[in-house]
Amino acid sequence: MNRVETAALLAAIGSVDSRVRRQLGDPQAAHALIDTWHEALADIPATTPGGWDIGRAARSYYEQAGDNSARYWAIDPHHVMARWADYRHAAIADHTDPVPPVDPDHEAAWRRALAARRAAVMTGQAPPARARELGAGGPAPALADTLSGVGRRIPPEAAALLAAAGVGRRRHERPEIAAVPCRYDRCRARRGQPCRAPSGRLLRDVHATRKDDYAATLTAPAPQHTGATP
Known part of the structure; x- marks a missing residue:
């Protein structure tokens, strides 16, 4: 001032x-x-x-609130200086370095630009640069179709077939899997019975071999009936 x-x-x-x-x-x-x-x-x-x-x-x-210092002592410069220090600390903590307008291959110039912007924030010459938050409107329409497939390794058609076969669901969510026995050596659950761990504990899911056998029944070809034509 x-x-x-x-x-x-x-x-x-x-x-x-x-x-x-x-x-x-x-x-x-x-x-x-x-x-x-x-x-x-x-x-x-x-x-x-x-x-x-x-x-x-x-x-x-x-x-x-709760501080009676002003009742006994008038304000001194150091009180203002302390609040300025608080402001500087909060400003730089709220600051996100923007991309400097220099060639990133020139490391020295890049560092100088970052340091200059931070110094401007800490001295009050520039406001903190805050990172922009994503809006609530979702992605741009041109990206919606592309983003919808991100993270999906299974094509929709294959996912529908797997869902029909019960793959990805637990035993209690697909009781129809109990229609086949479990051939795992340490289980051997019969038709209609749940799989068990070697300790005898009931499992919430079924063994992999039972899943495979159940899936095979869904993909097996229907039996051909032959006979004389009347």
Whole structure:
């Protein structure tokens, strides 16, 4: 801030704190007070594009819930400096580095551009660059068909056949699989009985061999009946 901005800040503080107002009422004391505050806050801007306002920062000293400091001591420059440090920390934490407008193959220039943008954020010359969030409207129509197949390794036709065969469902979701016995050596469940673990515990699913045998019954060709034609 320059001296004019510093004097305006102290005048605003004096409007809510009679101790500062009395100092400003004495020309010699006012001159010394402005010098002290300007020297301490010269590198802190009055406002920034990111939302910093030094007037609000000073006023917050008098609005602290549960803190009675303002009743006993007038605000000092270090109180404002502490709030500026908090703002800088929050701003850089909220900042996402945008892609620098330089050739990424020039590593030194790339690093300088990143450092310059971060410095601008921390000094209040530029607001934090926030990463854009995905909107709630979903993907663009041109990408909808492409995205619908991402992550699907099984074609829809094959998935429908597998679903009809009960593949991918557990035993309790497809009781029809019990129509075939289990030929796993350590189970040997009969038709209509659930599969068991070697310990005798009932399984929620069935053994792989039973699944294969059940699937084979669905794909086996229908028996051909031959006979004399009347």
